[in-house]
Amino acid sequence: MSTDLQTIAELLFPDVTESPEAILAHYPARNLPVGACVTRYAPSPTGFVHLGSLYTALISKKIADQTKGVFILRVEDTDKEREVENGIALIAEGLHKFGLDSDEGITADGSGERGVYGPYVQSHRRELYKVFIKELVVRGGAYPCFCTPEELDSVRATQELQKIKTGYYGVWARHRDITVEEVAERLAKGEKPVIRVRSRGVEGQKFSFKDAVKGGLTLTANDQDAILFKSDGYPTYHWAHVVDDYLMKTTHVIRGEEWLPSAPLHIELFELMNWKAPIYCHVSLIMKLDGGTKRKLSKRKDPEANVEFYAEQGIPKEAVIEYLMNLANSSFEDWRREHPAAPMNEFVLKLEKINVSGALFDMTKLLDISKNVISRMNADEVFARVLAWAEEYDAKFARLISKNAEYALAIFGIERGGDKKRKDIAAWSELDGSVGYFFDEVFDLLPTEGFDVPESVGRAAAAELLEAFLLAYNPKASADDWLAEMKSLGVEHGFAADTKQFKAAPPGTYRGHFGDVAMVIRRALTKRAQTPDLFEMLQVMGERRIQARVAQARAFLK
RNA sequence: GGUCUCAUCGUCUAAUGGUUAGGACACCACGCUUUCAAUGUGGUAAUACGGGUUCGAUUCCCGUUGGGACUACCA
Numbered sequence: 037m038s039t040d041l042q043t044i045a046e047l048l049f050p051d052v053t054e055s056p057e058a059i060l061a062h063y064p065a066r067n068l069p070v071g072a073c074v075t076r077y078a079p080s081p082t083g084f085v086h087l088g089s090l091y092t093a094l095i096s097k098k099i100a101d102q103t104k105g106v107f108i109l110r111v112e113d114t115d116k117e118r119e120v121e122n123g124i125a126l127i128a129e130g131l132h133k134f135g136l137d138s139d140e141g142i143t144a145d146g147s148g149e150r151g152v153y154g155p156y157v158q159s160h161r162r163e164l165y166k167v168f169i170k171e172l173v174v175r176g177g178a179y180p181c182f183c184t185p186e187e188l189d190s191v192r193a194t195q196e197l198q199k200i201k202t203g204y205y206g207v208w209a210r211h212r213d214i215t216v217e218e219v220a221e222r223l224a225k226g227e228k229p230v231i232r233v234r235s236r237g238v239e240g241q242k243f244s245f246k247d248a249v250k251g252g253l254t255l256t257a258n259d260q261d262a263i264l265f266k267s268d269g270y271p272t273y274h275w276a277h278v279v280d281d282y283l284m285k286t287t288h289v290i291r292g293e294e295w296l297p298s299a300p301l302h303i304e305l306f307e308l309m310n311w312k313a314p315i316y317c318h319v320s321l322i323m324k325l326d327g328g329t330k331r332k333l334s335k336r337k338d339p340e341a342n343v344e345f346y347a348e349q350g351i352p353k354e355a356v357i358e359y360l361m362n363l364a365n366s367s368f369e370d371w372r373r374e375h376p377a378a379p380m381n382e383f384v385l386k387l388e389k390i391n392v393s394g395a396l397f398d399m400t401k402l403l404d405i406s407k408n409v410i411s412r413m414n415a416d417e418v419f420a421r422v423l424a425w426a427e428e429y430d431a432k433f434a435r436l437i438s439k440n441a442e443y444a445l446a447i448f449g450i451e452r453g454g455d456k457k458r459k460d461i462a463a464w465s466e467l468d469g470s471v472g473y474f475f476d477e478v479f480d481l482l483p484t485e486g487f488d489v490p491e492s493v494g495r496a497a498a499a500e501l502l503e504a505f506l507l508a509y510n511p512k513a514s515a516d517d518w519l520a521e522m523k524s525l526g527v528e529h530g531f532a533a534d535t536k537q538f539k540a541a542p543p544g545t546y547r548g549h550f551g552d553v554a555m556v557i558r559r560a561l562t563k564r565a566q567t568p569d570l571f572e573m574l575q576v577m578g579e580r581r582i583q584a585r586v587a588q589a590r591a592f593l594k
Numbered sequence: 595g596g597u598c599u600c601a602u603c604g605u606c607u608a609a610u611g612g613u614u615a616g617g618a619c620a621c622c623a624c625g626c627u628u629u630c631a632a633u634g635u636g637g638u639a640a641u642a643c644g645g646g647u648u649c650g651a652u653u654c655c656c657g658u659u660g661g662g663a664c665u666a667c668c669a
Contacts, residue, residue: 080669115668185667201596202665230667256597266667273669297598297664320600321663330661362618366607369618391607393600394662401606401619411632451631460631519628535627554628566630 043216045173047223048180049166056171063283072105074287080112081123084342085130087333088322091360096290097136098385109138111157114270130343134353153284158276165271168279169231177308180229181211182222205259206239231265243300248317248387258301278305281314290317317387323394350425350464355406365389403462411459415449425464433468436475446576447474450568473562486563487592489556492548498556499593501529502586505557511579515571526553560589
């Protein structure tokens with residue numbers, strides 16, 4: 037029998053002469069500290085980086101980092117039909133934008149690779165997969181199957197009709213015990229077989245294993261003779277995963293929950309090869325509410341599934357990372373509150389604390405985190421980030437701020453630092469709309485209706501106030517002095533110094549209160565009712581600009 | 595349909611065989627305040643349902659319901 041298996045293996049892979057031992061010698065154990073985890077992110081190059089992928093990549097990198105291990109980026113391009121052009125670069129760049137560069141494997145720009153456990157692109161590893169699958173055939177753990185897709189379809193139809201489990205297993209595994217003669221004959225006719233695992237599983241059997249995230253699980257044991265090698269000569273995911281992660285000495289396979297049902301197959305394959313299986317960590321999926329029901333965040337339907345969306349919106353990468361980290365370990369939030377300025381690598385992620393059921397993606401929460409992240413940046417940093425973002429996504433705004441760099445820097449510094457922190461920027465893309473009026477180019481284009489004042493004040497009184505304001509304005513005054521001066525100016529014109537006073541007095545005593553006075557000035561300077569602190573704005577805008585805008589407003593109010 | 599898996603405020607979650615079931619986001623009210631933002635105080639809001647085990651269950655067990663994943667020569 038074993039000579040038959042040997043013969044079949046030779047018929048199937050006459051070109052494969054290298055021995056498994058020779059290959060294994062090239063992939064020695066890693067020399068790492070005790071407890072170091074080797075993790076990997078292994079996407080297929082079928083398009084943009086999905087938020088869910090970023091999530092598993094983040095966890096993988098984090099686990100490797102915090103154990104002084106290795107984070108590998110490997111590309112699973114065994115499906116040549118689904119592969120897209122530039123797929124590898126798209127992934128590497130997407131990851132790089134979020135600071136998730138690999139330690140080993142594909143480099144950040146996607147052009148090369150580093151490390152001695154490669155190659156790191158599966159299509160370059162075909163010989164490796166063949167050597168080991170040949171070995172498995174020799175051992176009787178795999179066999180060629182010549183069933184055509186049509187034959188398989190008809191088997192499936194029969195099974196469905198009988199209401200039994202579909203697939204290629206047990207008695208339905210027609211070529212399980214194919215003879216040497218038949219193999220030789222079919223190959224001679226030019227038929228291209230697939231290679232299937234000869235599963236040892238029995239239908240209905242249970243399979244228990246421990247998942248590092250989900251804990252102890254009891255799944256259905258695998259009894260399918262799954263395809264390991266396709267007829268086009270490429271391995272399937274299952275086989276590539278087992279061979280690669282064994283050779284690369286991966287200790288923790290961190291992947292999406294959608295892989296859970298095939299874990300028994302993968303573990304069976306490791307056992308068949310007499311290889312130690314890695315620790316599996318199945319991470320739950322990020323969901324989205326769609327008309328009342330939850331579903332997986334979809335590549336096709338949801339723009340926010342593409343991580344490029346966040347870059348485009350100008351949501352800082354740190355915010356996205358912190359949001360995902362919070363999803364992974366909700367204790368992150370508490371940690372962040374206690375250590376507002378600490379770098380992320382000081383937080384310790386616990387695999388067993390990762391949530392086990394799929395979380396709904398919450399844009400509001402992400403934006404809140406983003407506001408906090410941005411509020412921790414100083415003006416220089418904001419300026420640099422905004423400029424970098426605008427250069428890629430908003431050329432007009434980029435020109436505007438780089439032409440007025442010093443002014444822009446001052447604008448971004450308003451109410452930044454100090455204890456009265458402004459937390460109103462959630463994304464760089466909002467800035468054009470929220471601070472654009474500071475720039476004359478934008479201000480001049482805003483409708484003059486913006487100058488309008490509250491009815492209770494009246495246009496004439498407003499014009500009067502503006503004139504008085506201009507006369508009284510002393511750019512060198514301190515914030516307190518300025519406020520006192522403005523209040524007395526208001527009082528001179530019949531306005532209460534503060535709201536309380538205004539409310540306490542009988543109606544008609546005052547024309548309004550200081551808030552109204554401030555509003556008149558605010559609108560004159562910005563054509564808006566909502567702005568940052570008036571005093572700080574005056575400091576930033578400078579005398580010339582203030583005079584010009586007040587003059588314009590007065591002309592409008594006449 | 596079958597297999598597996600999951601279930602705490604609207605959302606993300608914490609907790610324990612005995613708690614007034616805690617926090618964050620969102621929301622509401624009030625305070626502070628030159629508007630907005632920020633901030634302070636307070637508030638609305640949850641253990642899916644039905645059985646067991648137990649002195650006692652949100653926690654352990656069973657069932658129901660509901661969600662999700664998988665069910666390819668895709669990954």
